[in-house]
């Protein structure tokens with residue numbers, strides 16, 4: 001039995017580290033009470049959020065104060081946007097964006113069925129009706145599938161930059177402009193992504209999340225970027241009860257405020273975004289090299305001109321593979337590697353939405369197939385070279401040793 005180091009000992013000091021367990025702080029040990037089993041490759045690493053220096057400012061205890069203003073300035077600059085308005089999370093960012101554009105009861109919004117549930121919940125919270133277009137090979141919404149869904153009630157398109165890959169925005173904006181539709185980009189997963197020279201969030205109105213799993217985070221938080229001065233003004237009102245001056249309410253709003261404490265952390269994170277995304281891109285490239293040539297395994301492809309933020313690295317295990325997606329997931333799990341179906345079901349494929357009066361379930365055969373094939377592998381910046389070798393070797397063995 002090792003000697004008890006006593007309460008004052010630093011659990012992260014090298015001598016206290018069980019050699020085969022890693023933790024976010026020292027990367028070498030789990031520390032007392034850690035849930036990380038020995039030698040497991042985690043799907044995400046919260047150490048990416050550790051910016052204690054950002055909390056040194058004693059003024060960082062307010063909501064909507066100087067730190068929020070600084071985050072908004074820095075975020076708008078980093079994303080080439082005219083305005084950025086910080087809110088409490090990515091879901092409220094979407095709701096505020098929809099409402100700021102006047103979308104609500106009776107309006108139809110077309111989105112993708114392969115997304116996180118927040119995309120759908122935001123449409124419903126705004127009072128609108130959700131419809132779904134099928135996806136393209138890159139797993140984002142297919143612009144060619146939009147036309148058949150447009151009705152006189154259609155008001156907005158809500159493409160999702162899934163896994164950090166920008167959707168086909170040039171085609172989507174062109175389609176929307178020709179029909180007078182609003183575009184709201186769900187950029188929750190796509191900080192720092194670009195379509196050609198155009199940063200995600202700069203062209204129209206986009207909603208970002210700062211949740212703990214995202215490329216940059218402050219635990220909970222969100223930001224709406226917009227090119228439109230009036231929309232920015234409405235967003236500022238909506239997030240703070242529609243209040244123009246103390247007790248002067250000009251429209252019914254919400255408390256969607258971000259605190260200065262969170263903003264200070266997010267601003268520090270934002271400064272690291274280029275390095276974080278570069279590290280994710282390098283990990284993705286190594287995974288794609290290592291996973292080349294496997295039967296039935298489709299690696300994520302980046303269409304020309306698009307810059308991926310690599311929030312997730314998602315492979316597709318197709319019918320041509322010797323085992324299916326769930327079996328591969330089990331092999332990885334048994335090898336101590338976290339891999340997840342991302343997402344396990346289409347967003348409307350739950351009992352609570354199936355008979356929902358404002359959810360119209362359109363046929364999306366490609367999305368139906370993809371949702372059975374997608375598997376997200378770890379790609380976060382805390383992965384070591386050895387972790388990537390382990391992931392590659394495990395997938396290769398599972399798909400070839402049959």
Ligand SMILES: Cc1ncc(COP(=O)(O)O)c(C=O)c1O
Nearest residue numbers: 089090091116118119188209211
């Ligand atoms: C595609 C997508 N949209 C919206 C959201 C909502 O963001 P939040 O969790 O910050 O509310 C998320 C968060 O995971 C997301 O992945």
